[in-house]
Amino acid sequence: MKSWHEFLIMGGYAAYVWPAYAITAVVLIVNAWLPGRQLRRLLKDLKRRMHEEEKP
Amino acid sequence: MFTWFHKLASPPYFYKFAQNVAPWTGWITLLLLAAGLYGGLWLAPPDYQQGDGFRIIYIHVPSAWMSMSGYAFMAIAAGIGLIWRMKLASAVAAAAAPLGASFAFLALVTGSLWGKPMWGTYWVWDARLTSELILLFLYFGFMALNRAFSEQRTGDRASAILALVGLVNLPIIHYSVVWWNTLHQGPTVFVGTHSDISMRMLVPLLVMIAAFMLYFATFVMKRLQFEIIRRERSTAWIRELL
Amino acid sequence: MNGALVALIRRDLQLAYRRRGEMVTPLMFFIMVTALFPLGLDPEPMLLRTLAPGVIWVAALLAGLVGLESLFKSDYEDGSLELMVLCPVPLELVGLVRVLTHWLITGLPLVILAPLMGMLLSFPSSAMGTLLIGLLLGTPILSLLGAVGAALTVGLRRSGMLLPLLILPLAVPVLIFGARSAAMAVAGDDVSGPLYLLGAMLALALTLSPFAIAGGLRVSLEN
Numbered sequence: 134m135k136s137w138h139e140f141l142i143m144g145g146y147a148a149y150v151w152p153a154y155a156i157t158a159v160v161l162i163v164n165a166w167l168p169g170r171q172l173r174r175l176l177k178d179l180k181r182r183m184h185e186e187e188k189p
Numbered sequence: 190m191f192t193w194f195h196k197l198a199s200p201p202y203f204y205k206f207a208q209n210v211a212p213w214t215g216w217i218t219l220l221l222l223a224a225g226l227y228g229g230l231w232l233a234p235p236d237y238q239q240g241d242g243f244r245i246i247y248i249h250v251p252s253a254w255m256s257m258s259g260y261a262f263m264a265i266a267a268g269i270g271l272i273w274r275m276k277l278a279s280a281v282a283a284a285a286a287p288l289g290a291s292f293a294f295l296a297l298v299t300g301s302l303w304g305k306p307m308w309g310t311y312w313v314w315d316a317r318l319t320s321e322l323i324l325l326f327l328y329f330g331f332m333a334l335n336r337a338f339s340e341q342r343t344g345d346r347a348s349a350i351l352a353l354v355g356l357v358n359l360p361i362i363h364y365s366v367v368w369w370n371t372l373h374q375g376p377t378v379f380v381g382t383h384s385d386i387s388m389r390m391l392v393p394l395l396v397m398i399a400a401f402m403l404y405f406a407t408f409v410m411k412r413l414q415f416e417i418i419r420r421e422r423s424t425a426w427i428r429e430l431l
Numbered sequence: 432m433n434g435a436l437v438a439l440i441r442r443d444l445q446l447a448y449r450r451r452g453e454m455v456t457p458l459m460f461f462i463m464v465t466a467l468f469p470l471g472l473d474p475e476p477m478l479l480r481t482l483a484p485g486v487i488w489v490a491a492l493l494a495g496l497v498g499l500e501s502l503f504k505s506d507y508e509d510g511s512l513e514l515m516v517l518c519p520v521p522l523e524l525v526g527l528v529r530v531l532t533h534w535l536i537t538g539l540p541l542v543i544l545a546p547l548m549g550m551l552l553s554f555p556s557s558a559m560g561t562l563l564i565g566l567l568l569g570t571p572i573l574s575l576l577g578a579v580g581a582a583l584t585v586g587l588r589r590s591g592m593l594l595p596l597l598i599l600p601l602a603v604p605v606l607i608f609g610a611r612s613a614a615m616a617v618a619g620d621d622v623s624g625p626l627y628l629l630g631a632m633l634a635l636a637l638t639l640s641p642f643a644i645a646g647g648l649r650v651s652l653e654n
Contacts, residue, residue: 140231144241146306153302157248160291161404165215168411175418180431271646326600333596337587346650347583351597354579354643358601361632365604369611 198277200417201426207410214407221400228393236390245303247394251401253296253317256324257359259289259405263331264356267349279345280420282352283335284412288405290328296321316370320363327355341420435520436528443532453498454536461494461541465548476553483552484562484613487545488606491566494541495573496598500590502533502581503648512585513652526644527637530578531571538570554617561616561626568629569609575640576601582647604632 143150196202229247236243263285270279300318301311312318331348338344421427447454468486469479506512515525545566546559554562580597584590612625 143244144235146240146242146244149242149302149306150244153245153248153299156298156302157252157295160295164288164291164408165404165411168408168415172411172415172418175415175422176431179418179422179427183428183431323600323603326596330593330597330600333593334583337584337593343586343650343653346653347647350579350643350646350650351583354601354640357635357639358604361604362600365607365628369607 198275200277200280200421201430203277204414204417204430207414211407211410211414214403214410218400218403218407221396221403225393225396225400228389228396233390233393234387239307242303242306243390245299247397249296249299249303250394251398252292252299253321254398255401255405256289256293256296256321256328259285259292260324260327260352260359261356263289264349264352267331267345267352268356271346271349271353276420277417279342279349280413280416281409282349283345284409284416285405286328286332286335288408288412290325290332292401292405293321293325293328297325314370316367319370320366323362323366324359327359331355435518436524439515439518439520439525439528440532443529444535447532447536451536453501457494457497457537458540458544460497461490461544462548464490464493466551469552479552480554480617481614483549483554484610484617486552487548487554487562487566488569488610488613490548491541491545491570492573492599492602492606495538495570495577496595498537499577499581499594499598500584502529502578503585507585507651512648516649516652522645522648523641526578526582526648527641530574530640530644533578534571534574538574542566542570554613558613558616561622562613564626565609565612565629568626568633569605572605572629572633572636573602575636575644576605579640579643579647582644582651584651585648586651605629608632 141147197206225247230244233244235241263282266278266285267282269275270277270282297318300315300321304313304315304318305311331352334351335344335348338347418427465486468482472478472482503512506515516522518525542563545562549559549562550556576598577594580594581590583597584593587593608625608629612622612629615622615625
């Protein structure tokens with residue numbers, strides 16, 4: 134690649150190369166983000182239940 | 190060494206181990222991804238036949254590779270959980286399945302996006318795409334059976350048997366599809382068949398494969414933390430952790 | 432052990448005979464699916480002839496799924512499965528006997544009916560032998576794979592939706608080699624290759640799947 138313009142055009146294959154990379158990026162980011170969120174929710178839920186058990 | 194290995198198999202120890210190690214492998218994954226993408230999208234020369242269209246290889250091949258080896262990894266982990274009744278191994282299999290399935294999905298999508306300019310259509314019954322599709326269904330079957338039972342232990346063991354049957358079947362499926370495909374002389378345009386692939390093209394590909402492997406390792410650990418807590422929620426060490 | 436085995440075979444055959452009405456359902460399904468294809472497509476003989484191997488094999492594959500979930504269900508529900516675990520015959524053999532009797536009742540009639548359905552689809556009679564041999568080798572594999580799925584899901588209340596998802600991907604090689612051998616016979620090619628491969632897969636399935644079936648039954652009985 135010699136310039137940004139050439140990079141973006143991808144020799145005429147931009148319509149195929151960039152969607153492929155975009156979908157991959159989305160799937161990888163979602164897969165990276167979901168487990169952390171699930172874990173935090175589960176921990177929060179368990180903590181709340183534990184406090185409820187202790188109160189009465 | 191062996192005692193360390195033994196300790197690693199205990200859920201509380203592994204939970205902390207994953208918490209410490211996953212950020213490191215995560216950062217290395219990010220570095221490798223940046224290096225691989227720079228090498229593959231910017232430095233590598235265009236292919237003499239496919240021009241810049243071949244650059245999809247840097248995500249297609251690593252995805253296909255991880256979906257196949259991910260299934261073997263998952264089936265072996267599930268088998269260890271089944272035979273030696275090791276709870277952590279079953280949790281590893283359950284954590285690996287969705288990641289492997291998403292790599293199979295990516296291999297399908299990128300493969301057909303690559304196929305459009307090369308074959309003229311998004312879908313051709315090419316051997317690689319077809320076996321990737323069947324692999325995706327194998328993953329779905331495992332995930333569905335794993336979650337189908339009210340008792341997680343039963344789901345783990347039933348899906349482990351299914352995964353082992355699938356592991357025996359996977360080579361047969363692959364070679365039957367290849368055989369079926371050669372009868373029709375299917376068009377195969379993938380760069381992987383070139384023997385004279387240049388180093389400037391090959392090195393970024395290897396870097397990307399390494400990055401995808403580390404990504405898989407990192408997020409299996411992350412998912413595993415969730416699976417461990419979900420399975421052990423009523424035990425004493427979880428209460429201490431909270 | 433031999434006495435127990437004979438008693439088991441007799442019991443399975445008797446039970447299958449008493450429920451013969453149920454056993455006809457897969458056959459009816461097979462006939463109807465193959466008969467529907469000409470209606471959905473063009474009844475043009477040359478077109479039907481090229482499609483016939485695939486249609487017959489896919490219909491046989493799907494017919495194998497009909498009623499599959501009941502393979503171990505009644506024994507699981509009335510507790511006789513738990514007694515079979517305790518009996519001197521190994522559970523692997525119990526499962527194998529069940530699959531083979533099930534195949535005799537549903538698979539074999541399907542194979543016998545196949546030439547008839549082939550005629551409806553103008554499948555040439557010169558290739559009929561290959562179709563029959565292929566189905567004779569292939570349908571037991573489908574029964575064995577189906578039994579693995581049935582054993583794994585016998586503890587579930589609603590397994591009907593899950594079974595096809597578990598079994599169909601595993602059945603792909605059987606479909607490929609079976610349908611392809613019949614199509615090759617129509618074209619006049621040498622069919623020994625795919626038929627040998629079907630035979631090899633049958634040998635593999637006969638030796639390995641009883642362990643998966645028994646394992647599945649044990650897992651299902653534990654909870």
